[in-house]
Amino acid sequence: MGWICKLLGHRWEGCRCARCGATRNEGHRWVEAEGRCEHTCEVCGAVETVPCEWHHCRCKRCGAQRDSHHLWLVKSPCEKVCRICGQEKETHDWRHVDRGLDRCAVCGETHRLTPEEIARRDEEWATTDEYTEGFDDVPDYPPETD
Ligand SMILES: [Zn+2]
Ligand SMILES: [Zn+2]
Ligand SMILES: [Zn+2]
Ligand SMILES: [Zn+2]
Ligand SMILES: [Zn+2]
Numbered sequence: 001m002g003w004i005c006k007l008l009g010h011r012w013e014g015c016r017c018a019r020c021g022a023t024r025n026e027g028h029r030w031v032e033a034e035g036r037c038e039h040t041c042e043v044c045g046a047v048e049t050v051p052c053e054w055h056h057c058r059c060k061r062c063g064a065q066r067d068s069h070h071l072w073l074v075k076s077p078c079e080k081v082c083r084i085c086g087q088e089k090e091t092h093d094w095r096h097v098d099r100g101l102d103r104c105a106v107c108g109e110t111h112r113l114t115p116e117e118i119a120r121r122d123e124e125w126a127t128t129d130e131y132t133e134g135f136d137d138v139p140d141y142p143p144e145t146d
Contacts (some may be wrong), residue, residue, distance in 0.1 A: 015044050037062040054085045078107045 010017035052059035
């Protein structure tokens with residue numbers, strides 16, 4: 001610190017003292033970085049991150065990805081794919097049809113359970129005191145296509 005600044009205080013021009021060159025953390029002159037979500041002060045070189053500019057699930061600027069706000073494109077009643085990042089999501093409404101076999105109530109697709117899944121389900125059902133979903137309430141399945 002120069003002696004004048006000691007006597008009179010700094011002469012701030014933005015974040016830097018025009019007399020002695022001391023810097024402070026305010027009055028920065030920010031310049032946006034290209035392709036990154038941060039900006040740099042062209043006077044003192046300080047770097048600060050800025051919030052991402054989200055376009056659905058991806059940042060327009062830095063390309064960061066988040067697992068929310070996807071732009072879903074519906075492929076089938078139970079399948080959708082994100083137009084931005086390509087993530088796929090299945091929302092089958094699996095219903096139990098037979099031991100080890102589920103069928104989707106919406107699209108009719110079947111799903112064979114692995115031995116582990118069967119064992120886990122047997123265990124779950126054995127420990128449930130009351131099984132409230134009556135089989136009589138299960139709606140008719142679409143006719144078999146094969
Ligand atoms: Zn100064
Ligand atoms: Zn600065
Ligand atoms: Zn970003
Ligand atoms: Zn996405
Ligand atoms: Zn389905």
